[in-house]
Amino acid sequence: MSKMVVSLNENSYPIYIEHHLLSHLSEYLDSNRRYVIIADDGIPRKWVDLVSSQIPDGEVLRFAQGEASKSFDTFAALMTQLAELKLTRKDCLIALGGGVTGDLCGFLAACYMRGxxxxxxxxxxxxxxxxxxGGKTAIDVGTMKNLCGAFWQPEAVFIDPEVLSTLDPRQISAGLAEALKMGIVFDESLLEEFEKEKPDFDRIIERSIDLKRQIVQEDEKEGGRRKLLNFGHTIGHAIEASFPEHDYLHGECVGMGMLYFIEDEELKKRVAGILKSLNLPEIPDYDKEAVKEYMKHDKKSLVGGIDAIYVSRIGHPEIRMTDFDTLCGFIDNPPIVK
Known part of the structure; x- marks a missing residue:
């Protein structure tokens, strides 16, 4: 068992990491409290049943799998069901799933009875x-990602690597792109883990989330240093949004997006090699004008540009206000790794 704490004064909470943690989850829950599990319909029944079996009188609300469910319609439908269950301010939601579920459930929790x-x-x-x-919760507005949301920290985080055993290989690779991002921006030893013949994925998970924890403690609401976590997202988000059928996963697009902002050619080549080893897709032949439009409507955009994250060498990220003409030039000329 590994335990960390996100120290945010009254908003502090623990993170537990352990194989088979969900098998004894009840040890951490209040038997006198009502819990409602929020999960998409793609989560294997075995994990839903394992969690719900440990919650007396618990409820399970499911929704359609996919980014399209981060919408006002899904939010409203789930909010209505919570009201029909007559949940009180003393009750608790459980986000059982991936990033879409966490964002959606967290935003529900932030809004229901004002929190x-x-x-x-x-x-x-x-x-x-x-x-x-980190407490970022949100839903999308049309194709604009995470435009409507709130910072609302969870009460606890329970990470059981065993649940990854039922995950599609493509999802595993896409998720690892976010861990690779952490290594490029903060920790060369994490980057080196990806280059080993047999990477230690338990270490990758633990180190990545520890780095995230430290950044959130320093800058809970993204006023400064937490912006560095947006490395790979400025153009990556826009590429993702430009494919209306969600052809590419979020992590895949983050992987693509990082290559635009790595200034050292050797590092860029190194990262491209890791992305290839993870079977992540190369930058596709996207609609350049569509990508530009989505980028300009990014929630992080400012008058005249965006605070983009550049990396000159490993562990040396820099936030630079970059005008749209420059960013559009990047989009017109995707990086070529020789």
């Missing part, structure tokens, strides 16, 4: 290495 507790049980690599910690 109730929720617990994160991440079931994807992406959520186990990144999104389950």
């Amino acid at each position: 109730i507790d929720y617990i994160q049980i991440p079931t994807t690599v992406l959520s186990q290495v990144d999104s389950s910690v």
Whole structure:
């Protein structure tokens, strides 16, 4: 068992990491409290049943799997069901799933009766290495990602690597791109783990989430240093949004997006090699004008540009206000790794 604490004064909470943790989850829950599990319909029944079996009188609410469910319609439907269950401010939601579930459930918790507790049980690599910690909750507005949301920290995070055993290989690779991001920006030893013949994925999960924890403690609401976690997202988000059928996963697009902002050619080549070893897709032939439009409507955009994250060498990220003309030039000329 590994335990960490996100220290945020009254908003502090623990992170537990352990194989087979979900088998004894009841040890951490209040038997006198009502819990409602929020999970998409793609989560294997075995994990839903394992969690719900340990919650007396617990309820399970499911929704359609996929980014399209981070919408006002899904939010409203789930909010209505919570009201029909007559939940009170003393009750608690459980986000059992990946990043979409965590974002959606967290936003429900932030809004229901002006705020109730929720617990994160991440079931994807992406959520186990990144999104389950930090309290960013949101839904999309059309194709604009995470435009409507709130900072609402969970009560606890329970990470059980065993749940990854039922995960699609593509999802595993996409999630690892977020961990790779952490290595590029903060920790060369984490980057080196990816280059080993047999990477230690338990170490990758634990180190990634520890780095995320430290950053959140320093800058809970992204006023400064936490912006560094957006490395790979400025153009990556726009590429993701430009494919309306969600052809590419979030982590895949983050992997693509990082290459635009690595300034050292040797590091860029090194990262491209890791992305290839993870079977992540190369930058596709995207609609350049569509990508530009989505980038300009990014929630992080400012008058005249965006605070983009550049990396000159490992562990040396820099936030630079970059005008749209420059960013559009990047989009017109995708990076070529020789």
